[in-house]
Amino acid sequence: MDTRTLSLNDPHAEAEAVRVLAAGGLVALPTETVYGLAGDATRGESVARIFEAKGRPSFNPLIAHVSDREMARRIARFDASAERLADLFWPGPLTLVLPLEEGSPVHPLALAGLSSVAVRMPRGAASDIIAKLGRPLAAPSANASGRVSATSAGEVRRTLGGRIELILDGGLCALGLESTILKVEADGIRLLRPGALTVEEVEAATGAQILAASGGGIEAPGQMSSHYAPSGRVRLGARNVEPGEHFLAFGPQEVPGAGEAAALVNLSEAGDLREAAAGLFAALAGFDDPAIERIAVAPIPERGLGQAINDRLRRAAAPRE
Numbered sequence: 131m132d133t134r135t136l137s138l139n140d141p142h143a144e145a146e147a148v149r150v151l152a153a154g155g156l157v158a159l160p161t162e163t164v165y166g167l168a169g170d171a172t173r174g175e176s177v178a179r180i181f182e183a184k185g186r187p188s189f190n191p192l193i194a195h196v197s198d199r200e201m202a203r204r205i206a207r208f209d210a211s212a213e214r215l216a217d218l219f220w221p222g223p224l225t226l227v228l229p230l231e232e233g234s235p236v237h238p239l240a241l242a243g244l245s246s247v248a249v250r251m252p253r254g255a256a257s258d259i260i261a262k263l264g265r266p267l268a269a270p271s272a273n274a275s276g277r278v279s280a281t282s283a284g285e286v287r288r289t290l291g292g293r294i295e296l297i298l299d300g301g302l303c304a305l306g307l308e309s310t311i312l313k314v315e316a317d318g319i320r321l322l323r324p325g326a327l328t329v330e331e332v333e334a335a336t337g338a339q340i341l342a343a344s345g346g347g348i349e350a351p352g353q354m355s356s357h358y359a360p361s362g363r364v365r366l367g368a369r370n371v372e373p374g375e376h377f378l379a380f381g382p383q384e385v386p387g388a389g390e391a392a393a394l395v396n397l398s399e400a401g402d403l404r405e406a407a408a409g410l411f412a413a414l415a416g417f418d419d420p421a422i423e424r425i426a427v428a429p430i431p432e433r434g435l436g437q438a439i440n441d442r443l444r445r446a447a448a449p450r451e
């Protein structure tokens with residue numbers, strides 16, 4: 131299949147994306163977090179094609195992306211706490227896992243047999259496209275399953291080119307990390323995946339304490355331990371560089387051995403977590419090369435966005451299945 135790329139600056143780009151999606155096709159489009167591989171969430175064939183294009187196991191459910199609260203309420207049941215979270219953080223980098231609404235238009239294949247559904251309202255062009263289509267979009271991150279999420283159109287093309295109809299190029303994603311996933315339950319709000327919205331921000335705005343995922347089994351089935359994996363072995367918390375290692379640095383400090391690194395990329399010389407989050411996946415992708423055997427990563431503080439950054443790094447370092 132010939133995959134076309136259109137710049138979001140092209141005045142016809144959004145209309146073309148809507149046309150492809152309405153015909154059941156797949157479009158990779160930028161969101162404020164990462165690029166999504168989008169298809170009509172209400173059509174079984176489109177959803178099946180998403181799993182196929184990504185090489186993703188079909189027991190891993192997809193997020194339904196919406197353009198407004200009405201559309202969200204047709205898909206999922208919102209209690210007062212869910213409404214409040216949506217008031218505070220939508221549109222934005224927050225996904226809510228809620229009970230499935232009766233008669234929800236989302237195709238069962240996108241739900242992987244669960245009675246809950248993940249819903250998110252993105253910002254910007256993605257939202258405009260959903261509004262024009264008038265239907266929710268199923269959209270996992272636009273990468274091959276198990277690989278780092280794409281934050282640029284070029285990265286999308288590298289892994290999904292030839293498998294989808296259209297890529298919308300909106301430049302680099304502003305946040306660079308996937309959305310935070312919260313599950314709203316009777317006894318409180320649980321963190322299923324740390325992401326671009328920090329737990330501190332949610333707690334400060336709601337006054338509620340966010341509970342840890344209840345463990346035991348995979349709560350967000352996509353949260354399998356090995357993920358975002360580059361080809362080489364990843365060593366975390368590195369306070370020195372061993373000769374020949376590729377080094378992912380963070381902050382202004384000199385690291386012993388850095389002079390002997392095979393290559394060095396600093397996620398943020400200023401030690402800014404937001405800058406590090408935005409560049410993390412591009413840096414990991416840059417080190418994802420069969421010729422690169424060893425990657426060392428400097429310690430990243432576990433506060434704010436550091437929680438999500440460290441979550442992704444731990445998965446990149448986890449032993450492969």
Ligand code: TXA
Nearest residue numbers: 163165166191246247248270271308309350351352353
């Ligand atoms: O920022 C994002 O969230 C991006 C952009 C494109 O919106 N999307 C994204 O989708 O990261 P994906 O499919 O790569 O990750 C979604 C995660 C998966 O780990 C999946 O298992 C989990 O959400 N998930 C989906 N539905 C769920 C449900 N009902 N209960 C628990 N976890 C769910």
Ligand code: MG
Nearest residue numbers: 270271279352
């Ligand atoms: Mg993903």
